[in-house]
Amino acid sequence: MRTRPRLFVSYASEMSLLPTWTQKIAALVFLGVLVAIPFGIIPGLGFLADNDWLKILSRVAIYAIGALGLHILSGLAGQVSLGHAFFVGIGAYTAAVLGGEVGKGVWGLGLPIWVWLPAAGIVAAVIGALIAPTAVRVRGIYLAIVTLGLVFIGEWIFRSVAFITGGSQAGRKLPRFEFRIWKEEMPLVDFTTDGTWFGVEMTSEAKTYLLMLAFIIVAVIIAKNIQRTRVGRAFMAIRDRDIAAEVMGVAEARNKLVAFALSSAFAGVTGALLGAFIGRLVPETFSLLMSIQFVAILLIGGLGTVTGTLLGSAFVIILPRLVQDFTGLLASTVETGTGFFASVAGIFVSTGIDDPGIISTLPGTSPGLNVAQFNVLLYGLLLIGFLIFEPLGLYGIWIRIRNYWKSWPFTY
């Protein structure tokens, strides 16, 4: 009811994604802001229209799709998985074979995006469903080990099948973001070159960003809808207590299989998009580190919520950039400045072979960690920190802020 937000006269209204007008308008405004970003017309967010930042935001969207997949498997169905990178790889190489060009010793069919993108999801889902029966037999830490094995086996397979992946270190080229009806010469819509859309000058980064934005919106709607249907409720029942769920009539094995398949489908799509976005991939990309990144997204963002997953993706993907900028800032302070700040900064930054410090600005020559290594360290620290102090992640912080105002003027 419009004037009585807690009065639900049907299940549909209780489950609706945006129950109140305030929420509908807020969602619309937020969407408007996201669309307007590449045009640099939002005051205060103008810097995001920069091509570097647009690339980062596109990457956030791509990772978020994969993270939504893991959210379904781990957040909803409660199945820990360290094997997410494997399915991302499956998707990437499916897209490569179907959509990529024939190259030096690699296969490629050169099919259009509407074939290779869904296929990446479907193939990953099928493989996920094939693996699921094994994974369904174990739970908790054992499942983590099984899926861990999957990553290593996967990496080995990817290196071995050079006719698909291009082999270790070399890698292969992947399809591009172009839309063709079939294999015609000129693509109908090309996202990889600068050009004019509806009279507005757009860089290829801006175009790609808008395309990724469209994909993530679709992915969020799908994930949200899975969560509020029978399947989603079955997942949550299994997460909360698998035996109790089975007693209530939730088919455990079948639902876990569905969770694996759905999660893998999201991962597959992410792989295909990531491949096309980067352009060239080596098999080592799909390593344990990538799996950990997805787990980090979920835990930092907030396990079991779509919003948390999005927050986590943004945080984890933007963090390296922030660390880099910050290191740069520190380094320049050390080099140019004197006084208190420079000496404090000097503790953190290592500028040469003789200068001890945590982060090195000249990789390979100074004793500190390079920025990438420091990022890994930071993920680890953040994971531990969030698990101990804020188990519900960034979303948990938001929840607490929201509840503070929602319970006004009381506390409970």
Place this chain on the structure above:
Amino acid sequence: MTTTLERVDQPDLSGAYRTVSLMVRERFHSTPDAVAMRDKDLGIWQERTWSDLWEEIVVTAHGLLALGMQRGDVVSIHSEDRPEWVIVDLAAVAIRAMSTGLYPTNPMAEVQYLVNDSGAKIHLAEDQEQVDKVVEAGPDAFPNVKTIIYLEPRGLRSYDDDRLMFWDDFQDLGRAHRNEHPGTVAATMAEAQPDDIVTLVYTSGTTGPPKGAMLSNENATFAIETIILAENRTADGRMPGPHDMVLTYLPLGHIAERIMSTWTMCSSGAVLNFAESIETVQVNLQEIQPTLFFAVPRIWEKIHATILIKLNDATFMKRLVNGIGYKLAAYIGRSRIKNGGNYTIGARLAYWLGNPLMFRALKERVGLRRCRWAGTSAAPIAPEVIEFFMGFGVPMVELYGMTENAAVATLNFHGSNKVGTVGEPYPGIGLRLDEETGEIQTKHDGNFLGYWNKPEATAETFTDDGWLMTGDVGVWVDGTHLKIIDRIKHIIITSGGKNISPSEIENSLKTSPFIKEAMVIGDGRKFLTALIAIEYDVVGNWALSKRIPYTTYRDLSEKPEVIELVQGIVDETNEKFARVEQIKKFRMIPKELDHEDGELTATQKIKRKTMEDMFSDLITEMYRP
């Protein structure tokens, strides 16, 4: 389905007496698709439109006819508030029979007394618990009951009593009867008379066995026109209508709830929402945010206590803001009371400040944000409680009435609200104070027909010139407003010859969130004493925060710290009263008072006589020299 319905309702009943059932039928014709009722089932407020409701009433009326109900027969209803309660009630009126409501807490012996005294042919029992109260006594214990209809089949499938009938089967019976005898119900409705009895309302029986007050169509009409559709009742001056929301949770058998929910729905078209249970009222209030809300003092005291405790438990920043808001509200409450319930300019300013600060949020949290009329009646209430709610902008008023005059006596009208009084008599009704005793007497069309099968008791209730004796003592305040002193029977005359009204002192004690019940004693004694019962969870939380370990209710109430706490409250109360009216000693009641144990009536009023017998040892102890 619709075709049958139209055929059944074919006759034009515009000339017939306008009973409450006919009012529903009119709504069915004018706004068939508007929502009439909501009932929370499986987590969702399931809606019934006027056409759904009327269809069910007609089918149920046919069902009653099929079971042999005739004009003037009684159906007894023993259930929590739920749509079927109202449907059976209105179906009975439609076929010129009558209903009587039992309280879900009524124990077996009382059920037997009430059902047999009313002579009910059909008994509606909600579930296994209520069915057991009838079935276990055997068929001889209930000679008149031919059929027991039950609503919840759980646990009842294995019962093999011939009288039992499941609600769905009963509805099938009704549908079959309608196909065979279409139009019977409409024809009966056309014959309705003003003096047809619509319901028997049993008095709570603080003294002696309950008596069934007979209320007629005419009484109902008078109550509807005088109370529900009174001018200047609501804060915004609008009449109750389909835009209004009512939450029903008090026993529907009680006259106050009947008027404030069922008859309000029938006469104004307001949406009737059924709370899940008395325990969930606070949550349901938040969901429904009723516009017309009636509660007994017990409920208001509970909400008041909850707000106070929650305000105190808030975190630092919120407590700071709440402190300011509370001061503003106290100021508004005080100035409104001085000004007949109206806002002064200062109060208006304070309200503008306090409303966005916390009033609005607070009212939303307790479910009173959209309230445009909030009433309290049925028992005395402390003026402080009304002042509190008025301060936060809840348009709260006290009104007065009793079963025997269809609750028509006085109301605090909007704009001339005197807190501490029960208001002014409704325009045009007869209301006087007996010159000798000060007893309130009424004479109007709401005066009941008499007690069911008790002509002597009826005769005792009326004066020789036909005025109804209410048994309440009152005084006029400023010549316009009526203030209730107490029940005549409750007035204490000390051995010093002083007349004291115990309920005033008791209510003052009960404004403390720690005290649930208090009974002042002193009739024929040298000084006043009191028996006091604590509010278990509130005092329990208090003990927890003071790190006082306790095990049971009795253990907690007898802790020296708790007695000290209560002593503080008693001392505070004593300061408000004259020396002779002060409580010299008190004792804690060692058990939680309960209807089934006989200390309380079904409406949660204390039975003084029983209490005095039950705790005579405590009382003697207090008066031992």
